[in-house]
Amino acid sequence: MSTLSEVYKDHPLHLKHIIPLDFASVGSLMPDSHVWPGSGDFSSSEEEYNRTSVPVIDLRDPNASEHIRRACEAWGVFQLINHGISPRLIEEVEDEAERFFALPAQQKLKALRSPGGATGYGVARITPFFSKHMWHEGFTIMGSPLDHAREVWPHDHQRFCNAMERYQKEMKTLAERVARLIFRSLSINSGEEISWLGSSSINVSTALQLNSYPSCPDPNQAMGLAPHTDTSLLTILHQSQTINGLQIFRDGVGWLPISPLPGALFVNVGDLFHLISNARFSNVLHRVVVNGTRQRLSFAYFYGPPTEFVMSPLCKGLNSGQVPLYRSVAVKDYVSLKAKHLDNALSIIRID
Ligand SMILES: C=C1C[C@]23C[C@@]1(O)CC[C@H]2[C@@]12CCC[C@@](C)(C(=O)O1)[C@H]2[C@@H]3C(=O)O
Numbered sequence: 001m002s003t004l005s006e007v008y009k010d011h012p013l014h015l016k017h018i019i020p021l022d023f024a025s026v027g028s029l030m031p032d033s034h035v036w037p038g039s040g041d042f043s044s045s046e047e048e049y050n051r052t053s054v055p056v057i058d059l060r061d062p063n064a065s066e067h068i069r070r071a072c073e074a075w076g077v078f079q080l081i082n083h084g085i086s087p088r089l090i091e092e093v094e095d096e097a098e099r100f101f102a103l104p105a106q107q108k109l110k111a112l113r114s115p116g117g118a119t120g121y122g123v124a125r126i127t128p129f130f131s132k133h134m135w136h137e138g139f140t141i142m143g144s145p146l147d148h149a150r151e152v153w154p155h156d157h158q159r160f161c162n163a164m165e166r167y168q169k170e171m172k173t174l175a176e177r178v179a180r181l182i183f184r185s186l187s188i189n190s191g192e193e194i195s196w197l198g199s200s201s202i203n204v205s206t207a208l209q210l211n212s213y214p215s216c217p218d219p220n221q222a223m224g225l226a227p228h229t230d231t232s233l234l235t236i237l238h239q240s241q242t243i244n245g246l247q248i249f250r251d252g253v254g255w256l257p258i259s260p261l262p263g264a265l266f267v268n269v270g271d272l273f274h275l276i277s278n279a280r281f282s283n284v285l286h287r288v289v290v291n292g293t294r295q296r297l298s299f300a301y302f303y304g305p306p307t308e309f310v311m312s313p314l315c316k317g318l319n320s321g322q323v324p325l326y327r328s329v330a331v332k333d334y335v336s337l338k339a340k341h342l343d344n345a346l347s348i349i350r351i352d
């Protein structure tokens, strides 16, 4: 049984695609390596529209499953309220992430992701697909971050590890709950297709990504995180309550900023739910823009089936007369395709 980390070992990256810029040493001039060609003004006047339109799902609502289905079909995203994650725990994770990203570059590099590694400090994995670098630094965690944390803080890593481990535990429970509601909305309540869901003996594929977008001397020329879809089944995102940055792409509208509702978590459909739902659910394209005066933090929890699990469009999810649009693929093979081909991964398994 291979783990997600083992799958990424087959796709090593060059150090120049791992080491972030020392953002603290950048003055008022943007380094050319980080100036995105053709980038204009990233701001948008759609904020109010967005605030009122992105679906809000109340987990206490008895009809949550049906509401989630509609949100996944029409938007591929929703804001989740009454999710049960304690604000105290979120604050602790925020404090610890802040403590890490505020360290001098040399200290942070002690936790650098290795070329064949999946976890640790570094730039986004999608970096090699773009000619310019993103205004972003991240810390990827899969389970315990102990090995990296103790390199950074030999005597004071415990609170970082505790916060990250507790957060992942709570996120996993929440992701299972949300995934179950989504499967239910596709009329899948039990059986082979979800035998792995909620099982304590089967390793699902999960990762916690701490994202930091430092303040930027010229935010209109920089890209926080380039447009991408997530590889996961679903992603649960906590974003800074005060600084906007996340934008989703809507056909016919363009880039829409997502302003967080107080206390809400943001959920987006990833490639795997798009595949399983036979493209009924949108794996929404999203990106992050940066701020001229303030750092923005976000935490993304990626949730997916075990790496060996073979996924195919679920018959019950298909409307009558519909044919499967994708062929079956093991999670690990899809992760490999994505690592090699990024946006083209889905079209490679698409049935014409
Ligand atoms: C499980 C994972 C999803 C992710 C790659 C990773 O191994 C851990 C980092 C994740 C992340 C976060 C920023 C955006 C993204 C596209 C990237 O480059 O790294 C996602 C990856 C993904 O969804 O494929």
Ligand SMILES: O=C(O)CCC(=O)C(=O)O
Binding pocket: 209, 211, 225, 230, 237, 239, 245, 246, 286, 288, 297, 298, 300
């Ligand atoms: O920072 C954000 O708001 C989004 C992060 C994201 O898209 C990701 O980690 O995949």
Ligand SMILES: [Fe+2]
Binding pocket: 228, 229, 230, 286, 300
């Ligand atoms: Fe993402």
